[in-house]
Amino acid sequence: MRTGAPRRRRTLRDVADAVGVSVNTVSRALRGESGVSAESRETIRRAAERLGYVPNVHARSLVLGGPRTIGLVITNVSNPFYAELISAIEQRAAEEGYHIVLFLSEESTAREQAAAENVIRSGLDGVIVVPVQGETNPWPAVERAGIPLVVVNRRLDDLDVDTVATDNHAGAYAATSHVIAQGARSIVMLEEDLPITTIDQRIQGFRDALVDASLPLDDRQVIMVPTRRNDRAALPWQAGDAYRVTVDLLARGHRPDGCVVGNDYFALGLYRALRERGLRCPEDTLVVGFGDYPFAEFLEPPLSTVRLPAGEVGRAAVDRLMHRVNGAEPRSREVTLVPPELVTRRSTGS
Amino acid sequence: MRTGAPRRRRTLRDVADAVGVSVNTVSRALRGESGVSAESRETIRRAAERLGYVPNVHARSLVLGGPRTIGLVITNVSNPFYAELISAIEQRAAEEGYHIVLFLSEESTAREQAAAENVIRSGLDGVIVVPVQGETNPWPAVERAGIPLVVVNRRLDDLDVDTVATDNHAGAYAATSHVIAQGARSIVMLEEDLPITTIDQRIQGFRDALVDASLPLDDRQVIMVPTRRNDRAALPWQAGDAYRVTVDLLARGHRPDGCVVGNDYFALGLYRALRERGLRCPEDTLVVGFGDYPFAEFLEPPLSTVRLPAGEVGRAAVDRLMHRVNGAEPRSREVTLVPPELVTRRSTGS
DNA sequence: GTGAAAGCGCTAACAA
DNA sequence: TTGTTAGCGCTTTCAC
Numbered sequence: 001m002r003t004g005a006p007r008r009r010r011t012l013r014d015v016a017d018a019v020g021v022s023v024n025t026v027s028r029a030l031r032g033e034s035g036v037s038a039e040s041r042e043t044i045r046r047a048a049e050r051l052g053y054v055p056n057v058h059a060r061s062l063v064l065g066g067p068r069t070i071g072l073v074i075t076n077v078s079n080p081f082y083a084e085l086i087s088a089i090e091q092r093a094a095e096e097g098y099h100i101v102l103f104l105s106e107e108s109t110a111r112e113q114a115a116a117e118n119v120i121r122s123g124l125d126g127v128i129v130v131p132v133q134g135e136t137n138p139w140p141a142v143e144r145a146g147i148p149l150v151v152v153n154r155r156l157d158d159l160d161v162d163t164v165a166t167d168n169h170a171g172a173y174a175a176t177s178h179v180i181a182q183g184a185r186s187i188v189m190l191e192e193d194l195p196i197t198t199i200d201q202r203i204q205g206f207r208d209a210l211v212d213a214s215l216p217l218d219d220r221q222v223i224m225v226p227t228r229r230n231d232r233a234a235l236p237w238q239a240g241d242a243y244r245v246t247v248d249l250l251a252r253g254h255r256p257d258g259c260v261v262g263n264d265y266f267a268l269g270l271y272r273a274l275r276e277r278g279l280r281c282p283e284d285t286l287v288v289g290f291g292d293y294p295f296a297e298f299l300e301p302p303l304s305t306v307r308l309p310a311g312e313v314g315r316a317a318v319d320r321l322m323h324r325v326n327g328a329e330p331r332s333r334e335v336t337l338v339p340p341e342l343v344t345r346r347s348t349g350s
Numbered sequence: 351m352r353t354g355a356p357r358r359r360r361t362l363r364d365v366a367d368a369v370g371v372s373v374n375t376v377s378r379a380l381r382g383e384s385g386v387s388a389e390s391r392e393t394i395r396r397a398a399e400r401l402g403y404v405p406n407v408h409a410r411s412l413v414l415g416g417p418r419t420i421g422l423v424i425t426n427v428s429n430p431f432y433a434e435l436i437s438a439i440e441q442r443a444a445e446e447g448y449h450i451v452l453f454l455s456e457e458s459t460a461r462e463q464a465a466a467e468n469v470i471r472s473g474l475d476g477v478i479v480v481p482v483q484g485e486t487n488p489w490p491a492v493e494r495a496g497i498p499l500v501v502v503n504r505r506l507d508d509l510d511v512d513t514v515a516t517d518n519h520a521g522a523y524a525a526t527s528h529v530i531a532q533g534a535r536s537i538v539m540l541e542e543d544l545p546i547t548t549i550d551q552r553i554q555g556f557r558d559a560l561v562d563a564s565l566p567l568d569d570r571q572v573i574m575v576p577t578r579r580n581d582r583a584a585l586p587w588q589a590g591d592a593y594r595v596t597v598d599l600l601a602r603g604h605r606p607d608g609c610v611v612g613n614d615y616f617a618l619g620l621y622r623a624l625r626e627r628g629l630r631c632p633e634d635t636l637v638v639g640f641g642d643y644p645f646a647e648f649l650e651p652p653l654s655t656v657r658l659p660a661g662e663v664g665r666a667a668v669d670r671l672m673h674r675v676n677g678a679e680p681r682s683r684e685v686t687l688v689p690p691e692l693v694t695r696r697s698t699g700s
Numbered sequence: 701g702t703g704a705a706a707g708c709g710c711t712a713a714c715a716a
Numbered sequence: 717t718t719g720t721t722a723g724c725g726c727t728t729t730c731a732c
Binding site: 054055056057058059060061062065066067069072076077078080083084086087090091094099100101102103104106111114118121122123146238239240243265268269271272275293294295297298299300 | 404405406407408409410411412415416417419422426427428430433434436437440441444449450451452453454456461464468471472473496588589590593615618619621622625643644645647648649650
């Protein structure tokens with residue numbers, strides 16, 4: 001039980017006064033610099049301890065230059081893609097001597113807005129962001145505040161900004177072409193119902209592959225799985241929602257012989273729905289996922305999927321940001337597109 | 351192509367001199383405060399822009415008090431448990447007005463050491479850490495530097511420190527008792543070969559459950575899956591390694607009728623090994639996992655598993671840390687144990 | 701070995 | 717509306 005007013009934080013001055021030496025001496029003593037008698041050093045140390053002296057980082061940073069810090073604004077950590085992305089970014093940034101301040105937007109524009117404000121207020125040296133792409137776009141303001149920005153994994157078309165992303169169109173095109181090559185003719189695509197460029201581009205890749213193969217294209221072939229990202233932080237519902245959508249599809253009499261799904265969680269739900277209807281994969285329906293999540297290879301049947309280059313994307317984003325943080329040309333925005341890789345397994349008959 | 355020496359960073363002073371007003375006026379103009387004529391404001395803005403003036407955060411922080419920041423040192427983001435933990439911690443910390451600086455140790459003592467040094471150097475307000483528990487333990491030094499510390503998910507027995515963890519013993523005990531209740535008599539446990547308390551305690555829980563059920567206990571019932579965390583950041587090898595270990599086990603003629611595995615990835619490998627041998631789950635062998643990873647419910651058969659309270663643990667850790675950061679009793683360490691929850695599904699015959 | 705003084709770049713009181 | 721004066725808490729000359 002401590003009493004009294006929440007007293008002012010102790011400073012070097014307080015310690016100095018208590019011991020009866022100068023501020024300078026205390027500073028050097030506490031930092032272990034030479035040029036202080038062993039005796040006074042001890043006295044000072046003890047006084048500091050007793051008073052509960054804690055150095056003021058901001059004052060020190062002002063003189064010495066504080067740690068360099070970049071913000072990382074991610075929508076969701078539970079997505080294995082982002083997990084790998086974070087890991088790569090943290091590692092590369094650490095190599096460059098930068099700290100990472102993590103903000104989670106959870107696909108909410110409000111939280112994204114708050115993150116952007118914090119980035120500006122804290123004056124971070126730069127920021128890497130996976131934008132929510134909702135009604136609002138707080139990132140131009142960050143650019144205007146002079147904070148270098150790199151957008152990752154999604155495109156911000158209304159903002160002329162450095163971007164590093166997966167080539168989702170190519171990924172979806174390759175996946176779709178693959179199931180066509182394996183004999184599928186009636187193909188559906190399942191995508192999460194999020195208004196983001198990532199998904200737009202995948203849908204386009206799907207369509208282009210069908211068209212290029214001279215297969216008929218019907219809008220109903222692209223099925224949107226309602227998103228729930230706004231409700232929950234984690235994503236465990238993804239498999240369940242894909243399951244329900246697929247059950248519904250099958251109940252209406254559809255019998256696709258090929259399925260391209262927007263992420264590997266969806267494939268889990270799809271597998272279950274197919275099993276329950278007595279449909280076999282790959283005999284009756286080929287399935288290809290997106291992400292190559294750690295479980296994909298161990299499903300029954302092992303899941304063909306588009307492996308996303310999360311590590312590469314992350315490292316490229318840091319490199320790009322470092323470039324600008326270190327004062328390189330203020331105006332030369334570029335878009336880096338990293339190609340994904342199709343991994344074929346038994347779910348597509350390989 | 352820019353020439354000349356890497357010139358000093360611009361300050362308010364520079365802008366003020368350029369325009370011919372006082373530093374103060376520039377400050378207020380740039381911050382959009384009232385009490386500056388629209389005219390000079392524009393002039394000042396333009397001059398600042400032209401000179402490439404960027405405010406010095408450290409100086410501002412010194413005056414205003416910078417953002418409060420806590421460090422979060424995690425071993426691995428690819429583990430869904432940690433993903434949820436990070437999410438919960440970030441959210442709760444944000445509510446309290448704190449930023450999160452993320453350090454990834456990847457189960458490497460070297461990186462953990464570096465993280466600890468950075469925490470001290472940066473003078474963070476506090477730190478939440480999942481310790482590596484290797485040869486070295488850099489955390490006492492952090493405590494000594496006066497930085498409040500909360501250990502999460504593992505116990506640091508040689509350090510008297512606030513700890514928030516899952517009750518792993520209880521989880522393993524419950525899981526094991528459950529498969530016993532479901533009829534298993536010859537039970538094995540698969541655990542990752544990491545020298546951490548988490549795993550020690552689970553093994554103990556497993557043993558205690560067997561003993562309490564008067565079942566024979568043999569050291570070979572606990573099978574260690576070699577870890578590879580030191581090589582790779584992500585964890586996609588976990589399923590594969592568990593697979594190999596299980597194949598080996600079955601090849602040696604063992605036929606356990608119950609398996610308790612240390613994480614749900616292991617269950618994936620186990621499932622495959624059983625399938626290949628023509629063993630059925632749950633008919634021939636009951637399986638229970640740890641983690642309730644997002645895919646667990648959608649495996650075939652759906653996986654019984656111990657759901658870990660990652661969110662609760664994370665929030666409790668932040669609360670505990672806030673307590674100390676806000677200057678509460680310096681010496682009253684406590685260990686909070688959050689109970690996990692057994693989720694029974696068809697893999698144990700439910 | 702120690703202290704006095706200056707200054708890091710900014711904001712805030714108070715004058716003018 | 718603007719400028720002057722004081723710090724914020726620390727490190728760093730440079731005397732003594």
